[in-house]
Amino acid sequence: MKFGNHLLKAAMLSTISIASLSAGSVAFAQDTAPQASDEADENVIIVTATKREQTLEEVPVAVSVTSAAAIERAQVRDLKDLQTLVPSLRVSQLQSSANTNFIIRGFGNGANNPGIEGSVGVFIDGVYRSRSAAAISDLPNLQRVEVLRGPQSTLFGKNASAGVISIVTAAPSYEFGGSAELSYGNRNAIVAKADITGPISDNVAFSLAGGINKADGYGTNLTDGSKTSERNRWYGRAQLLIEPSDSFKLRF
Structure with missing residues (x-):
């Protein structure tokens, strides 16, 4: 009988807790409905x-x-x-x-x-x-x-x-922005890259990006003593976005 009373009390407390949580959730949803909608839009992939x-x-x-x-x-x-x-x-x-x-x-x-x-x-x-x-x-x-x-x-x-x-x-943006990165590691590893983007006019935007990625080799050529498996990369990228109307777009 004592065990049954404990179950009855637990059930009553659970019911009260759920009811309180539901009431609080409704009020919270009413206060922040626009924000929840915005977050949902951002989470769409x-x-x-x-x-x-x-x-x-x-x-x-x-x-x-x-x-x-x-x-x-x-x-x-x-x-x-x-x-x-x-x-x-x-x-x-x-x-x-x-x-x-x-x-x-x-x-x-x-x-x-x-x-x-x-x-x-x-x-x-x-x-x-x-x-x-x-x-x-x-x-x-x-x-x-x-x-x-x-x-x-x-x-x-x-x-x-x-x-x-x-x-x-990423396409060029109509707001000025950019980023830069520089890192150094073992085997004289250097990674450097930077980019910039912004508007040229109301319907034309640009972006420029470039970078290098270099590292000494970790193997040795026994014939001449030179290093092998080194890394020596670089890249450059320029983009131009032209949108003369809502239904027409050119991206170079």
Whole structure:
């Protein structure tokens, strides 16, 4: 009987607690409804996996989306580092950047041949990079990276039989802004990059970005004593956005 009384008291307290929580939640929702709506809009993920803008929930494709903020937090420099954020992606770099294999879900050609087009297609702003040497370079200012799993030959062509890595860069902004980064590490590793963006007129904006990524080699050529497996990359990128009307846009 004593046990039953305890259960009855616990049930009554739980009912009172739930009722109090519900009443407080209603009042809180009424006070902050606009803010909740704004946050919901910010959490909507827009992708272009089907060559048009859709929300992630609407896309009928197996796709993993990595935002620019996540890439910056994880210090992802190139597609080789991206595999730390996308579980289904594996990137194997052999003796040089030109000999890099992209594999999605265990599928991808693994031939150590820089002349072979990979079965995982790499696209930057919709432009196909047919050789891994042109795809493994440092990533510029990004908006997101989409990894599409499985054959994508209908929309991206026959060379995307194992999947697609679609890199979407950030468009020029009509507000002035920029960033800079400089780091130094072992083996004289230097990473330096900077970017700037802003308006030229009411309907024209620009952006400029550039960077270097260098490091001494960790191997030694026993013939002449020179270092091997060094890194020496650089990139430059300029963009111009022209929007003369709401229905027409040019981006160079």
